[in-house]
Amino acid sequence: MSDGVEGHGNLLYGPQPDVAGAAGYPDAPPRMGFFTDTSVCIGCKACEVACKEWNAVPEDGLLLTGMSYDNTQGLGADTWRHVAFIEQRKPLAGQEPGVAHDDHDDHDDIDVFAAASRLGTGAASPGPGATAPPPDRAAEGAPAGEISPVSPDGRTELRWLMASDVCKHCTHAACLDVCPTGSLFRTEFGTVVVQEDICNGCGYCVPACPYGVIDQRKDDGRAWKCTLCYDRLGVGMEPACAKSCPTDSIQFGPLEELRERARARVAQLHAAGVTDARLYGESPQDGVGGDGAFFLLLDEPEVYGLPPDPVVTTRDLPAMWRHAALAAVSLVALAAGSFVRRPR
């Protein structure tokens, strides 16, 4: 931190447009990051596998949770990408659950290819095509008086949410701030990486992370997390998870460009009737100064296991030090008060 607690504004909190510059890189490349568009995630877990393979992340328990298709459960020392599965009684706009396809099927008039080709024409965006047909299409197709896959209020019953979670590479990263050894550092790409030859396993970064990302590897003692494939970035390659994603749900690139692309995608989804679509972690105004890896979600963040309003804990650190100093002075006063009477 010798590289400037003073001199750069917003070192602990708030927007920080030049995160690498604030960390001491004079001519840094643009900040790189992930945009994870969960609306096109198919839950294939290719990202989880690719991450483990590329980074040689060890196996972390082969168990069945019984709660969903998610047996990975969450991010940790040995899980740097985690695909969440959420099964809800709440539809994506116009989603067709694909039941009751018999000869009474009244959806012969729906050409899914035509529906798909119409998507993306509403809002200008080169983003990947949406899987949902227009919102009111299915409802129209259901004749009155007959049971259809569409419930009376025009909503289908079930939807799947799948989302690939990852380290957020925060603008203000609590793990990095509290690391006492300097093992965690800011790269020239604005990402946050652990140096495994420095980490002494103090574990402070683990409870500091507001997202529950970084953790200590049991048999190894050190802390591990996503490096945003620092080794691949160094030679101009995209991270393993983004490379392996078959639907481009995980998009890698300069953060500014990703933010633009994400905004366009949200507009496109809203136009298609997916009013639940919202961005998470893209705003530099949020509690961590914006995430380097942000998301397009279709429900509240906490449904995906993400905190709704994370704040970097070091925002309050100056106040904490002030209170501790005051408490130390109180302790001295208390001790002095104990000695006020003359010895007998």
Add this chain to the structure above:
Amino acid sequence: MSESDVTRDGVRHARPGRQAPTGVRAGRRRRRRGRGEQPMVPDAEFSSYYGRPVLNKPTWKPLDIAGYLYLGGLAGASSLLAAGAAATGRAELGRVAKLGAAGAITLSLAALVHDLGRPARFLNMLRVFKPTSPMSVGSWILSGYAPLTLAAAATEVAGRYRLVGSAATAGAAVLGPAVATYTAVLLSDTAVPSWHEGYRQLPFVFAGSAATSAAGLALLAVPTAQAGPARRMAALGAVLELGTFQVMKRRMGLTAEPFEQGRAHRLLRASEALTAGGAALALLSARVRDRRPAVAAGAALLTGSAALRFGVFHAGVASAEDPRYTVVPQRERLRARGR
């Protein structure tokens, strides 16, 4: 869920009838105790991912880290007693306080190193100085404080180099309060709800607890005639600790709940009783010739202070394990901002 028709040809109009909706009320079911304090905030509905925690809970071992918080407080406040004893000519009080501080800080350093995932790399703590990392600041404070207490204790035992000993005692008394209170920042500077939200009061709680423990040690081992400052320190420390802890819980809202539940609750109730009882007994012990009340008071104060640190530690871990304490306050914050 809708009904499906079972016919000769199979199931028609079947909907996926899964009965495990996620989201609403998926949080861990909470036990409601008949007795004890009622929660300060009514139950709030919240969503979570299958009730799984948002945060990764601390990996620190309770005995090492809560023990370290306790011993650091004991050492820091003992250094103040030692300096006061030196200034007022209480030789026996000074001897006990110096030896106590040196012993406690040695044990606490051992606990810190033992808790590391890579103990052989403990010197990496001194690679950098980072004001943003309470652990870095603490490491540097300790690397100054520990040699001073050891020097003060060594000259006390040897009975030589009095001048060096006095300087070391004074130096340790300067750093001691920092050792006793920075540990509150260490806990608060995390995303753990029940540690972070109390950051304004926790240093004062720890300061009071440090005072009661150091006073307790002195009451155990110092003759009644010289233990006057320890008795007053016990009373003042107990008032500071118990008073600020109540204020803290009141200001924390929902995140104070883990202090009232399970193991943390038992530890903290025990701590309250031992600290209050110990302080009262300490004041009474001045009026009797018998040493036993003072010894009992000392033991109660030492145990009460330890129970406080373990209680706070376990409450924090419990708050990190339940998504309620992460999600609900953040939701309320968003609602207050009108989003």
